[in-house]
Amino acid sequence: MIEVNHITKKFGKVTAVDDFTLTVNRGSVLGIVGSNGGGKSTLLRIMSGVFDPDKGEVNINGINILNNPSVKGECFFIPDYPYFSNSSTLENTAFLFRSLYPNWNENAFKQFCSVFPIDPDARIIDMSKGMQRQAALILALSTCPRYLLLDEIFDGLDPVVRKLVKKIIIDNVSANDMTVVVASHNLRELEELCDRICLMHKGKLLLEREIDEIKLGLRKVQVAFTEVPDNSFFNEINVINTWRNGNIFNLTIKGTEEEFMPKLQELNPIYISAVPMTLEEIFICEMGVAGYDTENIL
Numbered sequence: 455m456i457e458v459n460h461i462t463k464k465f466g467k468v469t470a471v472d473d474f475t476l477t478v479n480r481g482s483v484l485g486i487v488g489s490n491g492g493g494k495s496t497l498l499r500i501m502s503g504v505f506d507p508d509k510g511e512v513n514i515n516g517i518n519i520l521n522n523p524s525v526k527g528e529c530f531f532i533p534d535y536p537y538f539s540n541s542s543t544l545e546n547t548a549f550l551f552r553s554l555y556p557n558w559n560e561n562a563f564k565q566f567c568s569v570f571p572i573d574p575d576a577r578i579i580d581m582s583k584g585m586q587r588q589a590a591l592i593l594a595l596s597t598c599p600r601y602l603l604l605d606e607i608f609d610g611l612d613p614v615v616r617k618l619v620k621k622i623i624i625d626n627v628s629a630n631d632m633t634v635v636v637a638s639h640n641l642r643e644l645e646e647l648c649d650r651i652c653l654m655h656k657g658k659l660l661l662e663r664e665i666d667e668i669k670l671g672l673r674k675v676q677v678a679f680t681e682v683p684d685n686s687f688f689n690e691i692n693v694i695n696t697w698r699n700g701n702i703f704n705l706t707i708k709g710t711e712e713e714f715m716p717k718l719q720e721l722n723p724i725y726i727s728a729v730p731m732t733l734e735e736i737f738i739c740e741m742g743v744a745g746y747d748t749e750n751i752l
């Protein structure tokens with residue numbers, strides 16, 4: 455379990471992370487989304503021990519990571535721009551990592567090298583951005599980390615590799631109880647990967663939800679009437695957003711279809727359809743309901 459307790463980190467006048475508290479359960483995948491400059495990368499750097507916080511602490515399994523190399527050694531952090539030296543290849547970095555990481559898994563390394571379409575003997579800095587990320591991920595996963603922290607890992611990956619990355623991460627979480635924290639602007643990818651999502655803005659945690667709870671909770675409903683019923687019909691249903699175009703209503707409704715459909719049917723609509731919302735739509739909606747200016751946050 456990772457516990458982030460009241461972390462604050464300032465760079466001069468900028469407060470990158472502001473009294474941030476969060477718990478990541480063992481064997482779970484947490485997604486962090488939020489605005490540019492919201493503090494995601496800084497938070498990940500603090501969680502992995504790259505930066506020390508000004509205030510607060512990060513505990514892994516109850517142990518403060520500050521000046522604790524053995525706990526830090528259980529984490530592998532892939533930054534948004536992974537660093538490789540001029541001469542690094544996958545093979546020679548693996549040679550180094552074998553002696554550095556006690557849990558290095560040679561079979562896993564060979565298997566990852568065979569499934570990812572990159573040359574293990576090529577210089578990593580000559581590779582494309584997406585290929586460099588793949589190289590970083592192959593090395594990270596071969597160290598068998600208990601905690602994997604990923605910053606914008608999907609950036610630059612093609613759709614086939616994105617799918618492969620998600621599958622490998624999910625397999626590792628279920629097989630090895632690995633805990634993953636991934637910061638990304640790509641809500642669609644996070645939706646398929648994460649158990650929980652948190653939203654960070656101006657260094658603060660604005661929202662944290664289970665993916666299933668989010669998805670079950672809201673529906674996008676389009677309903678059309680020949681005769682528009684009295685506005686009071688909204689009172690019967692938990693409508694949190696309405697957009698009307700003549701006799702057609704586009705509603706965001708909180709609740710299950712079993713709950714609200716019979717009530718809508720009573721109004722004799724000529725057309726009705728309910729579809730689940732994407733994570734992006736839900737976040738935008740929840741943020742709006744909470745009074746935030748969503749256009750400047752997501």
Ligand SMILES: Nc1ncnc2c1ncn2[C@@H]1O[C@H](COP(=O)(O)OP(=O)(O)OP(=O)(O)O)[C@@H](O)[C@H]1O
Pocket residue numbers: 465468469470488489490491492493494495496497
């Ligand atoms: N090393 C640094 N020195 C000075 N300021 C920094 C440093 N690192 C981050 N910051 C500042 O801290 C704030 C948070 O930056 P951070 O990179 O953590 O945000 P982010 O959420 O990852 O942003 P993005 O989504 O754009 O990658 C920004 O205002 C940034 O300019």
